[in-house]
Amino acid sequence: MLVLTYELYRLKPVTHHYMKWLLILYFVIGIFGSVQLIKKNITLGYLPETYQSLEKILPKGEVGVVPLTYFYNGYHRFQALRTHENYKLYCHKVNMSPDGFGRWAKANKAGFILMDYEFNPEKFFPPISDSSIANYHRAYFDGRFAVFLPVE
Numbered sequence: 001m002l003v004l005t006y007e008l009y010r011l012k013p014v015t016h017h018y019m020k021w022l023l024i025l026y027f028v029i030g031i032f033g034s035v036q037l038i039k040k041n042i043t044l045g046y047l048p049e050t051y052q053s054l055e056k057i058l059p060k061g062e063v064g065v066v067p068l069t070y071f072y073n074g075y076h077r078f079q080a081l082r083t084h085e086n087y088k089l090y091c092h093k094v095n096m097s098p099d100g101f102g103r104w105a106k107a108n109k110a111g112f113i114l115m116d117y118e119f120n121p122e123k124f125f126p127p128i129s130d131s132s133i134a135n136y137h138r139a140y141f142d143g144r145f146a147v148f149l150p151v152e
Helices: 002-011 017-044 047-053 084-091 098-107
Strands: 063-066 080-083 110-116 136-141 145-150
Touching (some): 080 084, 098 110, 098 136
Parallel strands (some): 063 110
Antiparallel strands (some): 110 145, 136 145
Protein backbone atom coordinates (compact mmCIF):
# COMPACT_ATOMS: atom_id res chain seq x y z
CA MET A 1 0.00 0.00 0.00
CA LEU A 2 2.87 2.31 0.77
CA VAL A 3 4.47 1.74 -2.62
CA LEU A 4 1.14 2.11 -4.41
CA THR A 5 0.45 5.41 -2.68
CA TYR A 6 3.94 6.65 -3.50
CA GLU A 7 3.75 5.53 -7.12
CA LEU A 8 0.35 7.12 -7.63
CA TYR A 9 1.61 10.40 -6.23
CA ARG A 10 4.87 10.21 -8.22
CA LEU A 11 3.00 9.42 -11.43
CA LYS A 12 0.85 12.50 -11.15
CA PRO A 13 1.16 14.69 -8.08
CA VAL A 14 -2.25 15.37 -6.61
CA THR A 15 -3.32 18.98 -6.73
CA HIS A 16 -6.85 18.56 -5.45
CA HIS A 17 -7.09 19.10 -1.68
CA TYR A 18 -9.56 16.24 -1.05
CA MET A 19 -7.50 13.76 -3.05
CA LYS A 20 -4.43 14.55 -0.94
CA TRP A 21 -6.42 13.79 2.22
CA LEU A 22 -7.69 10.58 0.66
CA LEU A 23 -4.15 9.44 -0.16
CA ILE A 24 -3.00 10.32 3.37
CA LEU A 25 -5.93 8.37 4.83
CA TYR A 26 -5.14 5.40 2.56
CA PHE A 27 -1.51 5.57 3.70
CA VAL A 28 -2.44 5.64 7.41
CA ILE A 29 -4.91 2.77 7.03
CA GLY A 30 -2.19 0.74 5.28
CA ILE A 31 0.26 1.30 8.12
CA PHE A 32 -2.39 0.49 10.74
CA GLY A 33 -3.35 -2.75 8.94
CA SER A 34 0.29 -3.82 8.64
CA VAL A 35 0.91 -3.23 12.34
CA GLN A 36 -2.20 -5.27 13.24
CA LEU A 37 -1.06 -8.16 11.03
CA ILE A 38 2.46 -8.16 12.49
CA LYS A 39 1.06 -8.04 16.04
CA LYS A 40 -1.28 -10.97 15.34
CA ASN A 41 1.57 -13.03 13.86
CA ILE A 42 3.76 -12.37 16.89
CA THR A 43 1.07 -13.15 19.48
CA LEU A 44 -0.14 -16.36 17.81
CA GLY A 45 3.38 -17.71 17.45
CA TYR A 46 5.05 -19.71 14.73
CA LEU A 47 2.42 -22.25 13.67
CA PRO A 48 4.64 -25.34 13.25
CA GLU A 49 6.04 -24.85 16.78
CA THR A 50 2.57 -24.20 18.17
CA TYR A 51 1.20 -27.38 16.61
CA GLN A 52 4.20 -29.38 17.73
CA SER A 53 3.47 -28.32 21.31
CA LEU A 54 0.10 -30.10 20.99
CA GLU A 55 1.83 -33.33 20.00
CA LYS A 56 1.57 -34.88 23.49
CA ILE A 57 -2.20 -34.27 23.60
CA LEU A 58 -3.21 -35.73 20.24
CA PRO A 59 -3.59 -39.53 20.08
CA LYS A 60 -0.98 -41.30 17.97
CA GLY A 61 -1.93 -43.55 15.06
CA GLU A 62 -5.42 -42.10 14.70
CA VAL A 63 -7.31 -40.36 11.93
CA GLY A 64 -7.55 -36.68 12.81
CA VAL A 65 -9.63 -33.73 11.70
CA VAL A 66 -7.42 -30.64 11.85
CA PRO A 67 -7.31 -27.05 10.53
CA LEU A 68 -5.96 -26.60 7.01
CA THR A 69 -3.05 -24.67 8.53
CA TYR A 70 -1.96 -27.72 10.57
CA PHE A 71 1.58 -28.36 9.43
CA TYR A 72 4.77 -29.48 11.12
CA ASN A 73 7.11 -32.46 10.83
CA GLY A 74 4.86 -34.89 12.68
CA TYR A 75 2.50 -36.27 10.05
CA HIS A 76 3.96 -39.75 10.42
CA ARG A 77 2.38 -39.94 13.90
CA PHE A 78 -1.14 -40.15 12.47
CA GLN A 79 -2.95 -42.67 10.32
CA ALA A 80 -4.51 -39.89 8.23
CA LEU A 81 -5.41 -36.23 8.57
CA ARG A 82 -8.53 -34.60 7.21
CA THR A 83 -9.20 -30.88 7.32
CA HIS A 84 -12.19 -28.82 8.31
CA GLU A 85 -12.48 -27.95 4.62
CA ASN A 86 -13.37 -31.59 3.93
CA TYR A 87 -16.46 -31.10 6.10
CA LYS A 88 -17.31 -27.84 4.31
CA LEU A 89 -17.16 -29.62 0.94
CA TYR A 90 -19.22 -32.52 2.26
CA CYS A 91 -21.94 -30.16 3.51
CA HIS A 92 -21.73 -27.86 0.48
CA LYS A 93 -21.32 -25.03 3.03
CA VAL A 94 -24.96 -25.22 4.14
CA ASN A 95 -26.53 -26.43 7.38
CA MET A 96 -23.15 -26.76 9.06
CA SER A 97 -23.40 -27.26 12.81
CA PRO A 98 -21.21 -28.56 15.64
CA ASP A 99 -23.25 -31.76 15.90
CA GLY A 100 -23.19 -32.24 12.14
CA PHE A 101 -19.42 -31.84 12.28
CA GLY A 102 -19.23 -34.49 15.01
CA ARG A 103 -21.39 -36.92 13.03
CA TRP A 104 -19.28 -36.36 9.92
CA ALA A 105 -16.06 -36.91 11.89
CA LYS A 106 -17.39 -40.18 13.35
CA ALA A 107 -18.48 -41.38 9.91
CA ASN A 108 -14.91 -40.71 8.74
CA LYS A 109 -13.49 -42.64 11.73
CA ALA A 110 -11.79 -39.62 13.29
CA GLY A 111 -9.94 -40.41 16.51
CA PHE A 112 -9.69 -36.73 17.39
CA ILE A 113 -10.76 -33.27 16.26
CA LEU A 114 -8.48 -30.27 16.68
CA MET A 115 -10.03 -26.78 16.61
CA ASP A 116 -8.18 -23.46 16.62
CA TYR A 117 -10.52 -20.79 17.97
CA GLU A 118 -8.15 -17.84 17.39
CA PHE A 119 -6.26 -18.31 14.13
CA ASN A 120 -8.74 -20.37 12.14
CA PRO A 121 -12.21 -20.29 13.76
CA GLU A 122 -15.07 -21.85 11.86
CA LYS A 123 -18.77 -21.08 12.18
CA PHE A 124 -19.52 -24.73 12.93
CA PHE A 125 -17.25 -24.85 16.00
CA PRO A 126 -19.23 -25.30 19.20
CA PRO A 127 -19.34 -22.34 21.58
CA ILE A 128 -16.50 -22.37 24.10
CA SER A 129 -19.03 -23.10 26.85
CA ASP A 130 -20.06 -26.39 25.19
CA SER A 131 -17.88 -29.33 26.15
CA SER A 132 -19.35 -31.84 23.74
CA ILE A 133 -20.66 -32.30 20.24
CA ALA A 134 -22.30 -35.35 18.67
CA ASN A 135 -20.09 -38.39 19.34
CA TYR A 136 -17.21 -36.33 20.85
CA HIS A 137 -16.31 -34.68 24.14
CA ARG A 138 -13.76 -31.96 24.76
CA ALA A 139 -10.64 -33.41 26.36
CA TYR A 140 -8.43 -30.32 26.17
CA PHE A 141 -8.90 -26.57 25.91
CA ASP A 142 -6.31 -23.87 26.55
CA GLY A 143 -8.24 -20.81 25.43
CA ARG A 144 -7.15 -21.21 21.82
CA PHE A 145 -7.03 -24.90 20.93
CA ALA A 146 -9.68 -27.48 21.67
CA VAL A 147 -9.20 -31.21 21.25
CA PHE A 148 -12.28 -33.38 21.03
CA LEU A 149 -12.02 -37.14 21.51
CA PRO A 150 -14.64 -39.80 20.74
CA VAL A 151 -17.19 -40.64 23.41
CA GLU A 152 -16.63 -44.23 24.49
